[in-house]
Amino acid sequence: MSDAIAYERVGDVAVLIAQNPPVNALGLDVRAGLVAGIERAEADEGVRAVLIYGDGSTWFAGADIREFGKTPKEPYLPDVCNRIEACPLIVVSAMHGTALGGGFEIAMSTHYRIAVPKARMGLPEVHLGLIPGATGTQRLPRLTGVPAALDLVTSGRQINAKEALSLGVIDRIEEGTPRDIGLAYAQELLDAGAPRRAVSELPAPEPVDFDAAYDAALKKSRGQISPAYGVRAVQAACELPFAEGVAEERRLFLELMGTDQRQGMIHAFFSERAVGKLPELKGVEPRGIAAIGVIGGGTMGAGIATAALLSGLKVVMLEMTPEAAEAARGRITGNLGGALKRGKISQDTHDDMVNKALTLTTDYAGLSDVDLVIEAVFEDMGVKKQVFTQLDEHCKPGCVLASNTSYLDIDEIAACTKRPEDVIGLHFFSPAHVMKLLEVVVADKTAPDVVATGFALGKKLGKISVRAGVCDGFIGNRILKTYRTAADHMVLDGATPYQIDKALTDMGFAMGPFAVGDLAGLDIGWATRKRLAPHRDPRERVPTYIDKVCEAGNFGQKTGKGYYIYEAGKRAGVPNPEVLELIEAERAERGITPRDFSDDEIRRRYMAAMVNEGAKVLEEGIARRPLDIDMVFLFGYGFPRYHGGPMKWADLQGLPALLDDIRSYAKEDPYFWQPAPLLEQLVAEGRTFDDLNKDAA
Ligand code: 3HC
């Protein structure tokens, strides 16, 4: 027996206990242990049933993802599942925690399934760029029918025990420990003379229109292929005998295992968990946070306050006037009303949040008790400094003073206080109660426990927190500025904003840069261009056509017109013909003869700009690791998860070809296209960005 599966005998029942913390992943030892346990039970005189359960916090949470990409070792998981089902004794699963992927497949291979009420189940493989590869796509539809199986396989969503019971996936729900409820259930089955039940022997499920389901899956996933593969695997369950269906599932699974999408998504899985682990914070205790202050209740302040209330914190909101404070309350209650409507909070909780946990004030004295303050006032250094001077005066010692600024220098803000060690940037994304990203911006003098507090707050609010250094725009907005410029250059040279947006949504982006501009509001960029115009380097190429759109009072979605025209009631816009005319006029004025851009060239230029700036951000220490940049883009900028993030995308494309591209673009415009020395160095050494992640681990 392997150490990962303990064997015990309780009366007529052999008990197999998974002991592979933290999540009982089905690594080699566990798989071998399960087979050995079944064999031992079969040989153990007097044993009539086998109970399987997991020690610790969960049932098996799936195959061991760290083994993916390596040569698989026997026994393979589908064989383990089939071996369990073939056992002549009654095999019972008692589930708690999360029965996911291979773990759920093991459960479906046993003859009876019981779970605690809080247990959750699912086949999340699509989120790893895969499909269930251990008989799940063949057994699940036999249990639930095809529509429910297609839903679970293609969405990867988890279901609770109640839904699992109603779908026929489990037989019973019982309060208790998995050991106790499992042993009682096994005994009850033995006493009742219950037969051995094999899911594989159930009749093949009724088919549906699989071609339509395949097309729907492809469309919904924006180019991610694994959900569509899942449809084909479930189809095999209807059309082939069980063993052949399993072989077809395995073929599809192995094909996906070889794809870049699988690599991108597994990179995302591990990076999401690594991003908050900073060596410098090991052993550093965060400061306690029970109440926070928020300064400014506009778009961002109201969103931040909402997120804090939803996580159980008390919030003191400070605005300039009682009217502005009431307007802030309106925004916050509007946001909380949305959470109530979606069933995320109860009416009582909602009322408590609005009436008890939220306090409004116009007086800094009201902030004397809070543990952390987040400033979200206008993006103006003078205003920010006034606010921080007041905070310094009124907040208690040890209170963390944070700014939500998008671009401004946190060192300069910190310098206007007498406690720069308590000052940090906490950069949320809009809408702040929805978007998952939080950039934790560490200034020169920020104390380590203040950084730890930023991360602890992020965790409490359910955010993915990424450490960033101080520069104009930190990680995300700084890189955004560069690739947005690359897109603007392509428009001047012959592409249209619509072609660029389409080329990028075809790559899986939620939106292209011009549609994003319309959503964010074109007035912000217009104001910045006017401010920067007198200081520009003459070599910079900045289009002016969109300023004319702004001059006419068109700022994008909020005014109904920008790059696109938005009809009332419709979220997606149609191209604005005036924009095309203005672009043509500007090209003529600049003496540019427009040329064609293929979609592929658009994507390569856009991504090259993103990755090149990313490499510079790394070189300067603004981001610590390539994976930090990847997570910023996945969680803050709608970057397609299945590419893993821009730096992972670059690795998968091959860095030498990317550098060649940048060098060739530099011949046209050496001012904009400066290859990042770090990228040149990696290419010279034959290394990748992922090697840098490993160096930092
Ligand atoms: N394999 C290897 N390691 C895993 C793992 C897995 N399946 N699941 C989790 N881990 C690791 C995490 O990386 C983390 O490691 P770290 O501490 O070194 O960072 C540790 O276990 C704890 O994980 P979390 O921090 O995520 O813990 P939570 O308690 O928040 O969540 C969980 C637990 C819900 C199980 C979550 O980890 C999860 O969703 N895991 C992935 C589940 C999954 O995708 N299973 C399917 C795998 S693919 C498969 O089974 C293929 C099959 O069909 C052939």
Ligand code: NAI
């Ligand atoms: P906003 O204009 O919607 O809100 C600003 C609020 O601050 C207003 O309600 C105003 O009354 C209040 N305010 C101004 N000066 C004040 C003062 N001295 N004391 C108290 N309240 C004051 O602005 P928005 O969009 O919420 O932005 C706020 C900050 O967040 C800015 O620094 C911005 O750069 C940053 N940010 C904005 C994002 C966005 O998408 N809007 C995203 C991330 C950061």
